[in-house]
Amino acid sequence: MAISGDKKKKVAFHTLGCKLNFSETSTISRNFKNNGFEVVSFNSEADMYVINTCSVTEQADKKCRQAIKKIQNNNPDAFIAVVGCYAQLKPEEIASNLGVDLVLGTQEKFNILEHLDNLQKKETPEIYSCAIQEVDQFDSSHSEADRTRSFLKVQDGCDYSCSYCTIPLARGKSRNKKIDELVNEAHKIAQSNIKEIILTGVNIGDFGKSTNESFYDLLKALEKVEGIERIRISSIEPNLLKDEIIEFVAKSEKIQPHFHIPLQSGCNKILAKMQRRYKREVFQSRVDKIKSLIPHAFIGVDVIVGFPGETNEDFEETYKFLYNLDASFFHVFSYSERPNTKSANFEDKVPRKIITERSKKLQKLANEKQTTFYKQHIGQEEKVLFEAYKRNNNMFGFTGNYIKVEAEYDKSLVGQIKTVKLEEISESGNLIVKMR
Ligand code: SF4
The missing domain is CATH 3.80.30.20 (tm_1862 like domain)
Structure with a gap:
C-alpha cells in the first residue's frame, strides 16, 4: 500500500450486524492505525470510509445502502470501501451504489490496505471476492473499544x-x-x-x-x-x-x-x-x-x-x-x-x-x-464490571450473570470490577446499585 501526501489520512469505520463483525472491524482499524492512518468517528469528515456489512436480514442490506448514501451526500469526494458478508453475497449490487470505490468479500477484507493506492475515487468500483468454497483463512480478531x-x-x-x-x-x-x-x-x-x-x-x-x-x-x-x-x-x-x-x-x-x-x-x-x-x-x-x-x-x-x-x-x-x-x-x-x-x-x-x-x-x-x-436479585451483592459509557451522569455495567446495572457516574470506576448491592429497578429497567 502506498498512500501519497504528508498529511495523515483519516479513515472512519461503520459496522453492521453481529459482535463478530465488530471484533473484525476493530482489528482492521488497528491495522490502519499501524499504517499511519488516523481513525475518526463515522460521523466525522474522513478521506476514506469502510463499511463492514452484515446480510442476516433484509434490514441489514438496507442499512448498508443508507450508510453509503449518507457518505455520498455529506462527503462525495471520500473513498468508500464496502466489505464483509453483504459484499461477499452481492458484490455487484453493492458496486451499483453511487460512490462505492472498492468491494471486498469475506477473505479479502483483511487485506484491504493492499488494495489502496492514493484514495482517488474510481470510475468503476473494484471488486475482490473469491468463491465462498475457497474461503479457508482464519483471520484473528478482537475488539478493544472501551477498554473494558x-x-x-x-x-x-x-x-x-x-x-x-x-x-x-x-x-x-x-x-x-x-x-x-x-x-x-x-x-x-x-x-x-x-x-x-x-x-x-x-x-x-x-x-x-x-x-x-x-x-x-x-x-x-x-x-x-x-x-x-x-x-x-x-x-x-x-x-x-x-x-x-x-x-x-x-x-x-x-x-x-x-x-x-x-x-x-x-x-x-x-x-x-x-x-x-x-x-x-x-x-x-x-x-x-x-x-x-x-x-x-x-x-x-x-x-x-x-x-x-x-x-x-x-x-x-x-x-x-x-x-x-x-x-x-x-x-x-x-x-x-x-x-x-x-x-x-x-x-x-x-x-x-x-x-x-x-x-x-x-x-x-x-x-x-x-x-x-x-x-429475584434485589437486595443481593454482586460484582459489576463498570463501562465507560456515560448518560445523564449515570454509568452502566453488568453483573456476572448479565444483570445491567446503573450507578452515578464516577470516572475512577471505569474498567473496574466492584462489589455492589442491587437496590431497585430504574425507569429504564436496569438495576440501581449502591457501592459496597
Ligand atoms: S446455519 Fe446459520 S443459523 Fe444455522 S447454526 Fe449456522 S450460522 Fe447459525
Missing part, C-alpha cells in the same frame, strides 16, 4: 445448513485458530488491562473441528490466562452445549454464569423445517441442566417468529414452551426472507401483520421474564 470488554473471535464460518440462513454462504466453512494461538491473543488483551473477554464466532460450539480440539478444551485453557478476570460465552447451539461445558462453567472462577442459546422455535414441526439439529426437548434439557447446577445463571434465548408455515397453533406452542421455560430473556427476531436460502422457496408465508403481532406478544413475555429475573 473485548470480543475475541475464536471461530468463523458454519457447516450447518439451517434453511433460513445465509451465513454459511457469506462466511464459509467452520474453522478456527489453534488454542495456543488464541491463548496468546487473550494474553495480549490482558496486557491492555481489559478484564473481560467474550468468546465470539458464528457457531462457537463447533470450535476445534479444523484443529482437532474442542470448545471445552478452549475454555479450560483460557481459564488459566492471568489478568482476564471474566470470560463470557456468546451464543452457543443447544446441541453443542454439552454437559461437560455446563459443569465446567458451574465450578469456574472466570466463566460467567451467562448463556445465550438459540432456540428459534418451540414447535418441533417448525424446528424440523428450519433444519435445526435438535428438538425442543433437547433445549429444555439444556436449560434444566444449567438451572440445576447454576440457579442464578442468566439464560438468553433467540426466537424467530413468522417462519413460513408457522400456524397460530405452532406459534402458541412456542409461546407456551417459552412461558414455562426458566429463561431470563428472549431475543425476538421476525423472519426475514433471504435470497438463495431453502426457506425462501417455502410456501405458506406468514403475513407481515401477523409476524408483527407475534413478535410483540413474545417481546412482552421477554420483558416480563427479565423483570422477574432482575427482581
Whole structure:
C-alpha cells in the first residue's frame, strides 16, 4: 500500500450486524492505525470510509445502502470501501451504489490496505471476492473499544445448513485458530488491562473441528490466562452445549454464569423445517441442566417468529414452551426472507401483520421474564464490571450473570470490577446499585 501526501489520512469505520463483525472491524482499524492512518468517528469528515456489512436480514442490506448514501451526500469526494458478508453475497449490487470505490468479500477484507493506492475515487468500483468454497483463512480478531470488554473471535464460518440462513454462504466453512494461538491473543488483551473477554464466532460450539480440539478444551485453557478476570460465552447451539461445558462453567472462577442459546422455535414441526439439529426437548434439557447446577445463571434465548408455515397453533406452542421455560430473556427476531436460502422457496408465508403481532406478544413475555429475573436479585451483592459509557451522569455495567446495572457516574470506576448491592429497578429497567 502506498498512500501519497504528508498529511495523515483519516479513515472512519461503520459496522453492521453481529459482535463478530465488530471484533473484525476493530482489528482492521488497528491495522490502519499501524499504517499511519488516523481513525475518526463515522460521523466525522474522513478521506476514506469502510463499511463492514452484515446480510442476516433484509434490514441489514438496507442499512448498508443508507450508510453509503449518507457518505455520498455529506462527503462525495471520500473513498468508500464496502466489505464483509453483504459484499461477499452481492458484490455487484453493492458496486451499483453511487460512490462505492472498492468491494471486498469475506477473505479479502483483511487485506484491504493492499488494495489502496492514493484514495482517488474510481470510475468503476473494484471488486475482490473469491468463491465462498475457497474461503479457508482464519483471520484473528478482537475488539478493544472501551477498554473494558473485548470480543475475541475464536471461530468463523458454519457447516450447518439451517434453511433460513445465509451465513454459511457469506462466511464459509467452520474453522478456527489453534488454542495456543488464541491463548496468546487473550494474553495480549490482558496486557491492555481489559478484564473481560467474550468468546465470539458464528457457531462457537463447533470450535476445534479444523484443529482437532474442542470448545471445552478452549475454555479450560483460557481459564488459566492471568489478568482476564471474566470470560463470557456468546451464543452457543443447544446441541453443542454439552454437559461437560455446563459443569465446567458451574465450578469456574472466570466463566460467567451467562448463556445465550438459540432456540428459534418451540414447535418441533417448525424446528424440523428450519433444519435445526435438535428438538425442543433437547433445549429444555439444556436449560434444566444449567438451572440445576447454576440457579442464578442468566439464560438468553433467540426466537424467530413468522417462519413460513408457522400456524397460530405452532406459534402458541412456542409461546407456551417459552412461558414455562426458566429463561431470563428472549431475543425476538421476525423472519426475514433471504435470497438463495431453502426457506425462501417455502410456501405458506406468514403475513407481515401477523409476524408483527407475534413478535410483540413474545417481546412482552421477554420483558416480563427479565423483570422477574432482575427482581429475584434485589437486595443481593454482586460484582459489576463498570463501562465507560456515560448518560445523564449515570454509568452502566453488568453483573456476572448479565444483570445491567446503573450507578452515578464516577470516572475512577471505569474498567473496574466492584462489589455492589442491587437496590431497585430504574425507569429504564436496569438495576440501581449502591457501592459496597
Ligand atoms: S447454526 Fe444455522 S443459523 Fe447459525 S450460522 Fe449456522 S446455519 Fe446459520
